[in-house]
Amino acid sequence: xxxxxxxxxxxxxxxxxxxxxxxxxxxxxxxxxxxxxxxxxxxxxxxxxxxxxxxxxxxxxxxxxxxxxxxxxxxxxxxxxxxxxxxxxxxxxxxxxxxxxxxxxxxxxxxxxxxxxxxxxxxxxxxxxxxxxxxxxxxxxxxxxxxxxxxxxxxxxxxxxxxxxxxxxxxxxxxxxxxxxxxxxxxxxxxxxxxxxxxxxxxxx
Numbered sequence: 001x002x003x004x005x006x007x008x009x010x011x012x013x014x015x016x017x018x019x020x021x022x023x024x025x026x027x028x029x030x031x032x033x034x035x036x037x038x039x040x041x042x043x044x045x046x047x048x049x050x051x052x053x054x055x056x057x058x059x060x061x062x063x064x065x066x067x068x069x070x071x072x073x074x075x076x077x078x079x080x081x082x083x084x085x086x087x088x089x090x091x092x093x094x095x096x097x098x099x100x101x102x103x104x105x106x107x108x109x110x111x112x113x114x115x116x117x118x119x120x121x122x123x124x125x126x127x128x129x130x131x132x133x134x135x136x137x138x139x140x141x142x143x144x145x146x147x148x149x150x151x152x153x154x155x156x157x158x159x160x161x162x163x164x165x166x167x168x169x170x171x172x173x174x175x176x177x178x179x180x181x182x183x184x185x186x187x188x189x190x191x192x193x194x195x196x197x198x199x200x201x202x203x204x205x
Contacts, residue, residue, distance in 0.1 A: 065084070121195065132155065162186050
């Protein structure tokens with residue numbers, strides 16, 4: 001006869017739910033660390049407890065709501081607009097009722113077009129990309145047939161790498177017309193990876 005008090009089940013083991021072991025408190029959780037770096041946010045974290053609120057743009061069946069994410073007080077408060085009452089829950093905006101519970105019916109009519117951290121980061125990357133391309137393009141036009149100089153000499157080896165090691169081996173003699181697209185994709189990814197090394201770009205609030 002088996003004593004039920006000695007039988008171990010998942011329900012009796014702390015940190016276990018539905019047969020899956022959860023990380024114990026105080027231990028490093030790689031999933032949480034990764035999500036903290038890649039998850040989107042309506043705030044731009046700067047340092048410590050300092051963060052910059054971003055614009056919230058909501059298109060609803062009753063009209064457009066435009067306000068700062070500071071109205072949410074990092075998810076602590078709800079914001080009453082002319083159309084609905086909103087609350088920030090896990091960095092997502094929901095319409096809520098008077099008791100603060102999510103109103104699924106109202107939320108289904110709310111479309112979030114906010115300028116979140118990922119959107120702002122993408123705009124910054126595009127601006128840097130345009131500055132690089134216009135600067136290098138201008139240098140090539142002014143120094144036709146001459147050796148690269150300054151910032152042009154830094155970027156030219158990358159352009160040659162994309163041409164000789166990516167475009168020509170994979171596309172062939174028609175590579176030239178694809179170079180603008182390949183260079184745009186390459187530099188866009190490269191710039192985003194470099195920005196991701198900076199703490200203010202790789203952390204969320």
